[in-house]
Structures are given as C-alpha cells and as structure tokens.
Amino acid sequence: MEWDERVWTALKYAVTGMPVFVRKRALRKIVEASEENARMRSSNIVRAPDLVEAAKEEVPRSVQGACFSALREYGIQIE
Amino acid sequence: MSFGITRECDLECPHCYSDSGERDADELSTEEARQVITEVADLGAKIIILDGGEPTLRDDLVDLVAHANDVGVKPVMGSNGMSLSEELVSRLISAGCRGIAISLDGADSRTHDAFRGLEGAWERTIQGAKNCAKLGMPFQIAPLMYRDNWTQLEGIVKKAKNLGANAVEVFDYVPAGRGRGRNEYELGTDQRKTIIDQIIRWQSEGDVTYRVIALPQYWVQVEREVPEDEVLEKFTRSCCAAGIRYITILPNGDVIPCMVLQVKLGNVREDSLKDIWYDSPVLETLRNRDLLKGRCGRCKYRIPCAGARCKAYESTGDMMAEDPTCWFSEDVISED
Numbered sequence: 001m002e003w004d005e006r007v008w009t010a011l012k013y014a015v016t017g018m019p020v021f022v023r024k025r026a027l028r029k030i031v032e033a034s035e036e037n038a039r040m041r042s043s044n045i046v047r048a049p050d051l052v053e054a055a056k057e058e059v060p061r062s063v064q065g066a067c068f069s070a071l072r073e074y075g076i077q078i079e
Numbered sequence: 080m081s082f083g084i085t086r087e088c089d090l091e092c093p094h095c096y097s098d099s100g101e102r103d104a105d106e107l108s109t110e111e112a113r114q115v116i117t118e119v120a121d122l123g124a125k126i127i128i129l130d131g132g133e134p135t136l137r138d139d140l141v142d143l144v145a146h147a148n149d150v151g152v153k154p155v156m157g158s159n160g161m162s163l164s165e166e167l168v169s170r171l172i173s174a175g176c177r178g179i180a181i182s183l184d185g186a187d188s189r190t191h192d193a194f195r196g197l198e199g200a201w202e203r204t205i206q207g208a209k210n211c212a213k214l215g216m217p218f219q220i221a222p223l224m225y226r227d228n229w230t231q232l233e234g235i236v237k238k239a240k241n242l243g244a245n246a247v248e249v250f251d252y253v254p255a256g257r258g259r260g261r262n263e264y265e266l267g268t269d270q271r272k273t274i275i276d277q278i279i280r281w282q283s284e285g286d287v288t289y290r291v292i293a294l295p296q297y298w299v300q301v302e303r304e305v306p307e308d309e310v311l312e313k314f315t316r317s318c319c320a321a322g323i324r325y326i327t328i329l330p331n332g333d334v335i336p337c338m339v340l341q342v343k344l345g346n347v348r349e350d351s352l353k354d355i356w357y358d359s360p361v362l363e364t365l366r367n368r369d370l371l372k373g374r375c376g377r378c379k380y381r382i383p384c385a386g387a388r389c390k391a392y393e394s395t396g397d398m399m400a401e402d403p404t405c406w407f408s409e410d411v412i413s414e415d
Contacts, residue, residue: 012307013383016316020288027311065123069324073368073382 001035003046010074011051014067022060029058048076080119081128081157081338082328084112084143088133090159091196094223094258096338097329099132105331109139111348113146115328118352120150128180130157130338132330135167141174148175155179157221161200163207168214178217180248181208185222186234194228205242212243219246219288224274225264226252232274236281246287249278251294253339253389268406275300282314291317293339295384296405302383303411319385322365326356336365339389342398364399373401378412 003011011034015027033054038046052071055078059067068078085106088099107115119127127147134140134156147154156171160181171179181204185191188201195201211218220239224232232249239247251271252264266274275297282289283305291297295318301310321337328334332347334355344362345355356362364370365388368381375386386402394403 012311013316015311016314020313020315024312062125065125066324073323 001038001046002044003034004048006074007046007048007051007076010048010071010076013074014055014070017066017070018063022063026059026063030054033058052076052078080122080124080126080326080328081130082112082115082119083131083330083338084129084134084140085132085137086330087136088131088159089136089161089197090133090200092194092257093196093261094194094225094252094254094256094264096253096256096258097132098257102132103331107330107332107347109142111332112139112143115332115347115352116143116147116152117150118347119328120147120152122353122356124152126153126155126177128155128157130180133159133162135162141167141170144171144176145174153177158182158207159195159200160204160207162203163210165210165214168207168210168216172214172216176216178219178245179211180219180221181211181244183208183220183222183235183238184225185228186231186238190228190231194225205238208242208244217245218243219248220244221248221250223250223252224266224270226266226270227264229266229270229274232277236287240287244287246290248290248292249274249294250292251387253293253387253393255339255341255389255393259393265404268404271296271404272406279304283309285313288315290315293387293389295319295387295402296407299380299384299407299411302380316383318383319388321388322359322362326362328352336362336398337389340392340398342392361398370399371401372397372399374405374407374409374412375399375401378407380407380412 015023034046034050037050037053083097086099087102135158144154154176155178157180183204184194191201192198222235236247254262278289298317301314321340326336327338334344335341342361344359371381375381388398390404391400391402392398
C-alpha cells in the first residue's frame with residue numbers, strides 16, 4: 001500500500017515522540033488500520049483521514065494527545 | 080509542562096537558566112502551586128516536570144507530587160540530586176513521582192564541582208542517583224554540554240549506565256538567564272557536530288534512550304543519516320517544542336514558552352493557564368512554522384527541527400529569527 005508522503009512523514013514524526021516501549025506495537029497497529037481505512041474507500045493510497053481515524057483507535061491513550069499534537073504540526077486536521 | 084516550584088538552589092552554576100539562588104519573595108504558596116498543578120491537569124497534560132531552582136529545597140515538594148498524582152498528571156522532577164536521600168526518594172515514590180532527571184555536568188568531580196560552584200557536589204549527586212537506583216526510582220542523567228566539559232560526554236554516559244539511568248538527556252548550553260552574555264561557555268559548530276555524531280552512534284547501539292535539548296539539528300542529522308526502520312525503532316524525536324507541546328511556569332507564577340525561551344506569556348495569578356495556552360499571541364506565533372524567518376523559514380526541516388528558538392531570541396531578540404548556530408548548508412536545507 002502506498003502512503004501520501006506528507007502523511008507518512010507526519011506519522012513518523014508522531015511515532016518517534018512516543019516512548020520506545022510502546023511505539024513498535026503502536027506503529028504496526030496504526031499502519032494496519034490506516035491501510036485498511038484506505039482499502040475501505042477503495043484507494044491504494046493512505047491519506048490523512050485514514051491515518052487520523054486509525055490513530056484515534058490504535059494509539060494508546062497515554063500518548064494520544066502528544067500524537068495528535070505532532071500530526072497537527074504537519075497540518076493534519078483532527079476533529 | 081514544567082513548573083519551577085522554587086528559585087532557591089544550593090548550587091551556584093554560572094549558566095543557570097533560572098538564575099537560581101535565593102528564594103523569590105513572591106514565590107507561589109502551597110495552595111497556589113496546587114492550583115497550578117490542577118490547571119495543568121485540566122489542560123490535559125500527561126506529565127508535569129517539577130523543577131526549579133532545586134525542588135527538593137521546597138518543604139511541600141512531596142505534597143505537590145502527591146497532588147499531581149491525585150489530579151491525574153504524572154509528576155516527574157528535575158534535580159541536582161544532592162538532597163535525594165533514601166528517605167526522600169522513598170517518600171517521593173510513595174507520593175507517585177515517576178522519575179527524576181539528575182543534572183551531572185562532568186565525568187569526574189573536578190569538572191562537575193568547578194562548574195556547579197560547590198566542592199563535594201559531584202559525590203552528593205552520584206549518591207542521590209545511587210539512592211534512586213537502589214529504591215527503584217527511574218532516573219535519567221542530564222548533562223549540560225559546554226566548552227569545558229564536552230569531551231567528557233562519553234564518560235558521563237558510561238557513568239549514567241553504571242548508575243542504572245534509563246536515559247541520558249543532553250542539553251546544549253544556551254546563554255540565557257544567569258548565562259546571558261556568557262557566550263564563552265558556548266560550544267562551537269564542530270563540537271556540536273561531534274556530540275551529535277556520538278549520540279547517533281550510541282543510540283544505534285541502543286541501550287539507553289538519548290534525548291537532546293536545545294540542539295534540534297540532532298534530529299535533522301538523524302533523518303539524514305539513520306535508516307528509517309532504525310529511527311522508528313530506537314530514536315527519540317528531539318526538536319524545539321517551546322510553546323507547542325511545552326510551556327514553563329516559574330516560581331512566581333510567570334509563564335514562558337520554555338525555560339530557555341524567556342518571553343513572558345502571562346502570570347497564573349492573573350490569567351488562567353488555559354487562557355494562556357489557547358489565546359497567547361506569542362504561542363500562536365511560535366506554533367506557526369510558516370512565520371520562521373531566514374534560513375529556518377525556508378528550511379525543508381522546519382517542522383521537525385524549527386531551529387532552537389531560544390538561541391534565535393537570545394541572539395537577536397526575535398524568537399522567529401533563524402537559529403544562528405545552525406550549520407546546515409543551503410543545499411541541505413533546500414534539497415528535495
């Protein structure tokens with residue numbers, strides 16, 4: 001599955017702000033959910049809304065605020 | 080967020096960002112400090128850093144730690160470590176303190192004590208770290224890198240590992256606070272590059288977590304040099320978070336974007352922290368990377384790096400000016 005470059009960069013930025021012990025699992029779950037979201041709308045490119053929905057579901061609550069803040073720095077809107 | 084709960088300190092470091100020494104006459108009372116912590120929790124912050132000055136010199140420290148824990152924000156501390164007796168560490172653990180950053184500026188007592196202005200400081204700091212390790216309090220070692228100690232970083236890291244630290248948080252000297260105008264302590268470009276290269280190598284080997292403060296070019300170098308898989312697995316992002324994910328509350332209630340970006344945003348005695356966080360025009364400006372000027376403004380890394388806003392402010396009076404210490408060439412900052 002292809003990722004919009006800005007969206008992938010934003011995800012990388014967000015994940016590297018997470019504690020090392022949570023990020024591996026969080027990254028795997030976010031990537032899987034984002035790509036599933038893209039497939040659900042019949043696309044083979046992950047866009048910002050796919051990532052946002054995945055992050056809401058899969059990022060541990062303890063680091064969700066920091067994750068959303070990081071995504072916003074890259075201009076990704078989160079309701 | 081960090082909350083400097085007192086300006087009182089038992090050391091006399093020439094660089095001190097908070098110009099610590101004597102306690103402020105208008106220091107926030109226990110009740111006021113508790114209220115600030117509650118406001119921090121209400122804002123949704125997950126962590127509050129209680130520092131100073133030297134926070135262990137404040138009599139109500141354990142009470143403030145417990146209050147933070149009660150209102151749902153994880154309390155951690157920044158300390159010179161000298162007063163971290165087994166008894167105090169035990170009380171801090173019981174009150175819910177999640178970790179302590181301990182300042183250590185030399186691999187040996189001579190270097191540390193000379194800079195910290197007190198003979199015997201190193202021994203007491205090391206003992207404080209040992210007490211943390213013995214009792215299971217997570218701690219990190221936080222060295223400030225300057226002209227006279229930068230070659231000792233490897234020794235400091237070895238010491239940190241031997242003591243059982245779970246992280247090393249390296250600060251680049253910024254001439255702010257009592258250090259304002261004392262540029263003779265500043266590192267040069269080659270020294271900063273050497274430190275970054277060392278940290279990247281050590282983080283790749285990966286036994287403790289490294290964080291780098293006031294030197295956001297570290298992250299640019301990581302992005303340029305380290306394979307993406309390794310970055311995602313091991314490296315911890317380090318950039319200028321002033322006003323974006325972080326603000327500092329001073330002992331008298333003044334609020335600033337960061338301990339080394341000393342632009343007053345308001346005072347918690349007059350303004351709610353929530354109003355400051357959401358409505359401060361200074362913070363609104365800081366958060367808009369499109370307002371960065373000069374080389375920082377046209378840099379492709381301006382989001383993950385942004386330059387050290389503190390260094391821009393201290394050298395020009397403009398917090399959005401380019402970072403005067405950045406060494407990356409035009410080719411690097413503009414490449415696709």
